Amino acid sequence: MVNILPIASGKGGVGKSSTAVNLAITLAQKGKRVILCDFDFGGANLHTLLGLKNNHAGMGNFIYKQAAELTELLQETGIENLKFIAGDCLYPGTANMDASTKRKIIRKLNSLDTDYVILDLGAGTTYNTLDFYLTTYNSILVTTPEITSVLNAYSFLKAASFRFFMQQFKARSEERLFINDYIKNSTSGTETSFIDLIEKTSQTFTQTTAEPLSELAKYRPQVIVNMGETAQDLDMAKRLRSLVQNKLGIKMDFVGFLPKDERVSYAVALRKPLALTDPQCKFVKAIETAAGRILQHSYEYNEMEMFDNGNFSDEDLNNLSAEFTE
Incomplete structure (x- = not known):
């Protein structure tokens, strides 16, 4: 069964794409068959991080029915176990696809013969980004310890939670209308x-909310904090977890704390991922740690023993801080 791993961010500039590329390479090096997909339809450029030329058919060709199957879009990366699907933003309107097209893409993703499909999504909370982010219960959100980034991460998870809950009801149903009215009628400010x-x-809908609530209980986003430098940066991760729990009633799993490393930007400029050029650096080692947690997750809501029922304790977070800031 294919595991889809959408990776998003509340804002740009947090290292989402670098995280996606290095995570994909790390999983491939662990023997998993991985397909990395550029799903930033408004500004696809993931190929540059892999050192690939933008001369291959991509998602635009599939969306505009120039390719019937996603397998036609697969590119070799030169990395064992890792293949790539370009986003291809050369087609106008690709970022504004309709619901039926998104459903078709998700269906095709689930039929791919691979272990993991990693989707590098565009930043922000467009419907396209949210809908692909919500293809699994355990999508990944990348943030940094900066307060603005943490607040954007919270806003993203809030938008995703509203979208997730609404999607549990049929289109044009009374429940969806009720949810829309609730949002529209919220007090300004x-x-x-x-x-x-x-x-x-x-x-209001006692007969139809049991299953949606059951689905909502399974929704458990994973968060990676990038560009961490100090023990205080872990406090921001704790604040985000508390904010999401208290304001949304959602439990999130903290799966990675990646240290700030100027070599990441340098690797982007060179078009050579750090996982290949400097596998012993702290950033890559932190990616490996995150990959190990993701692998142990197994995408089963009730198989989270190492997380103490899905959550890192404060002691776990402090230990992580000591690893990367010593």
């Missing part, structure tokens, strides 16, 4: 409460 929405929806 105040934060729309996701927990309050859940409670009001459950009270």
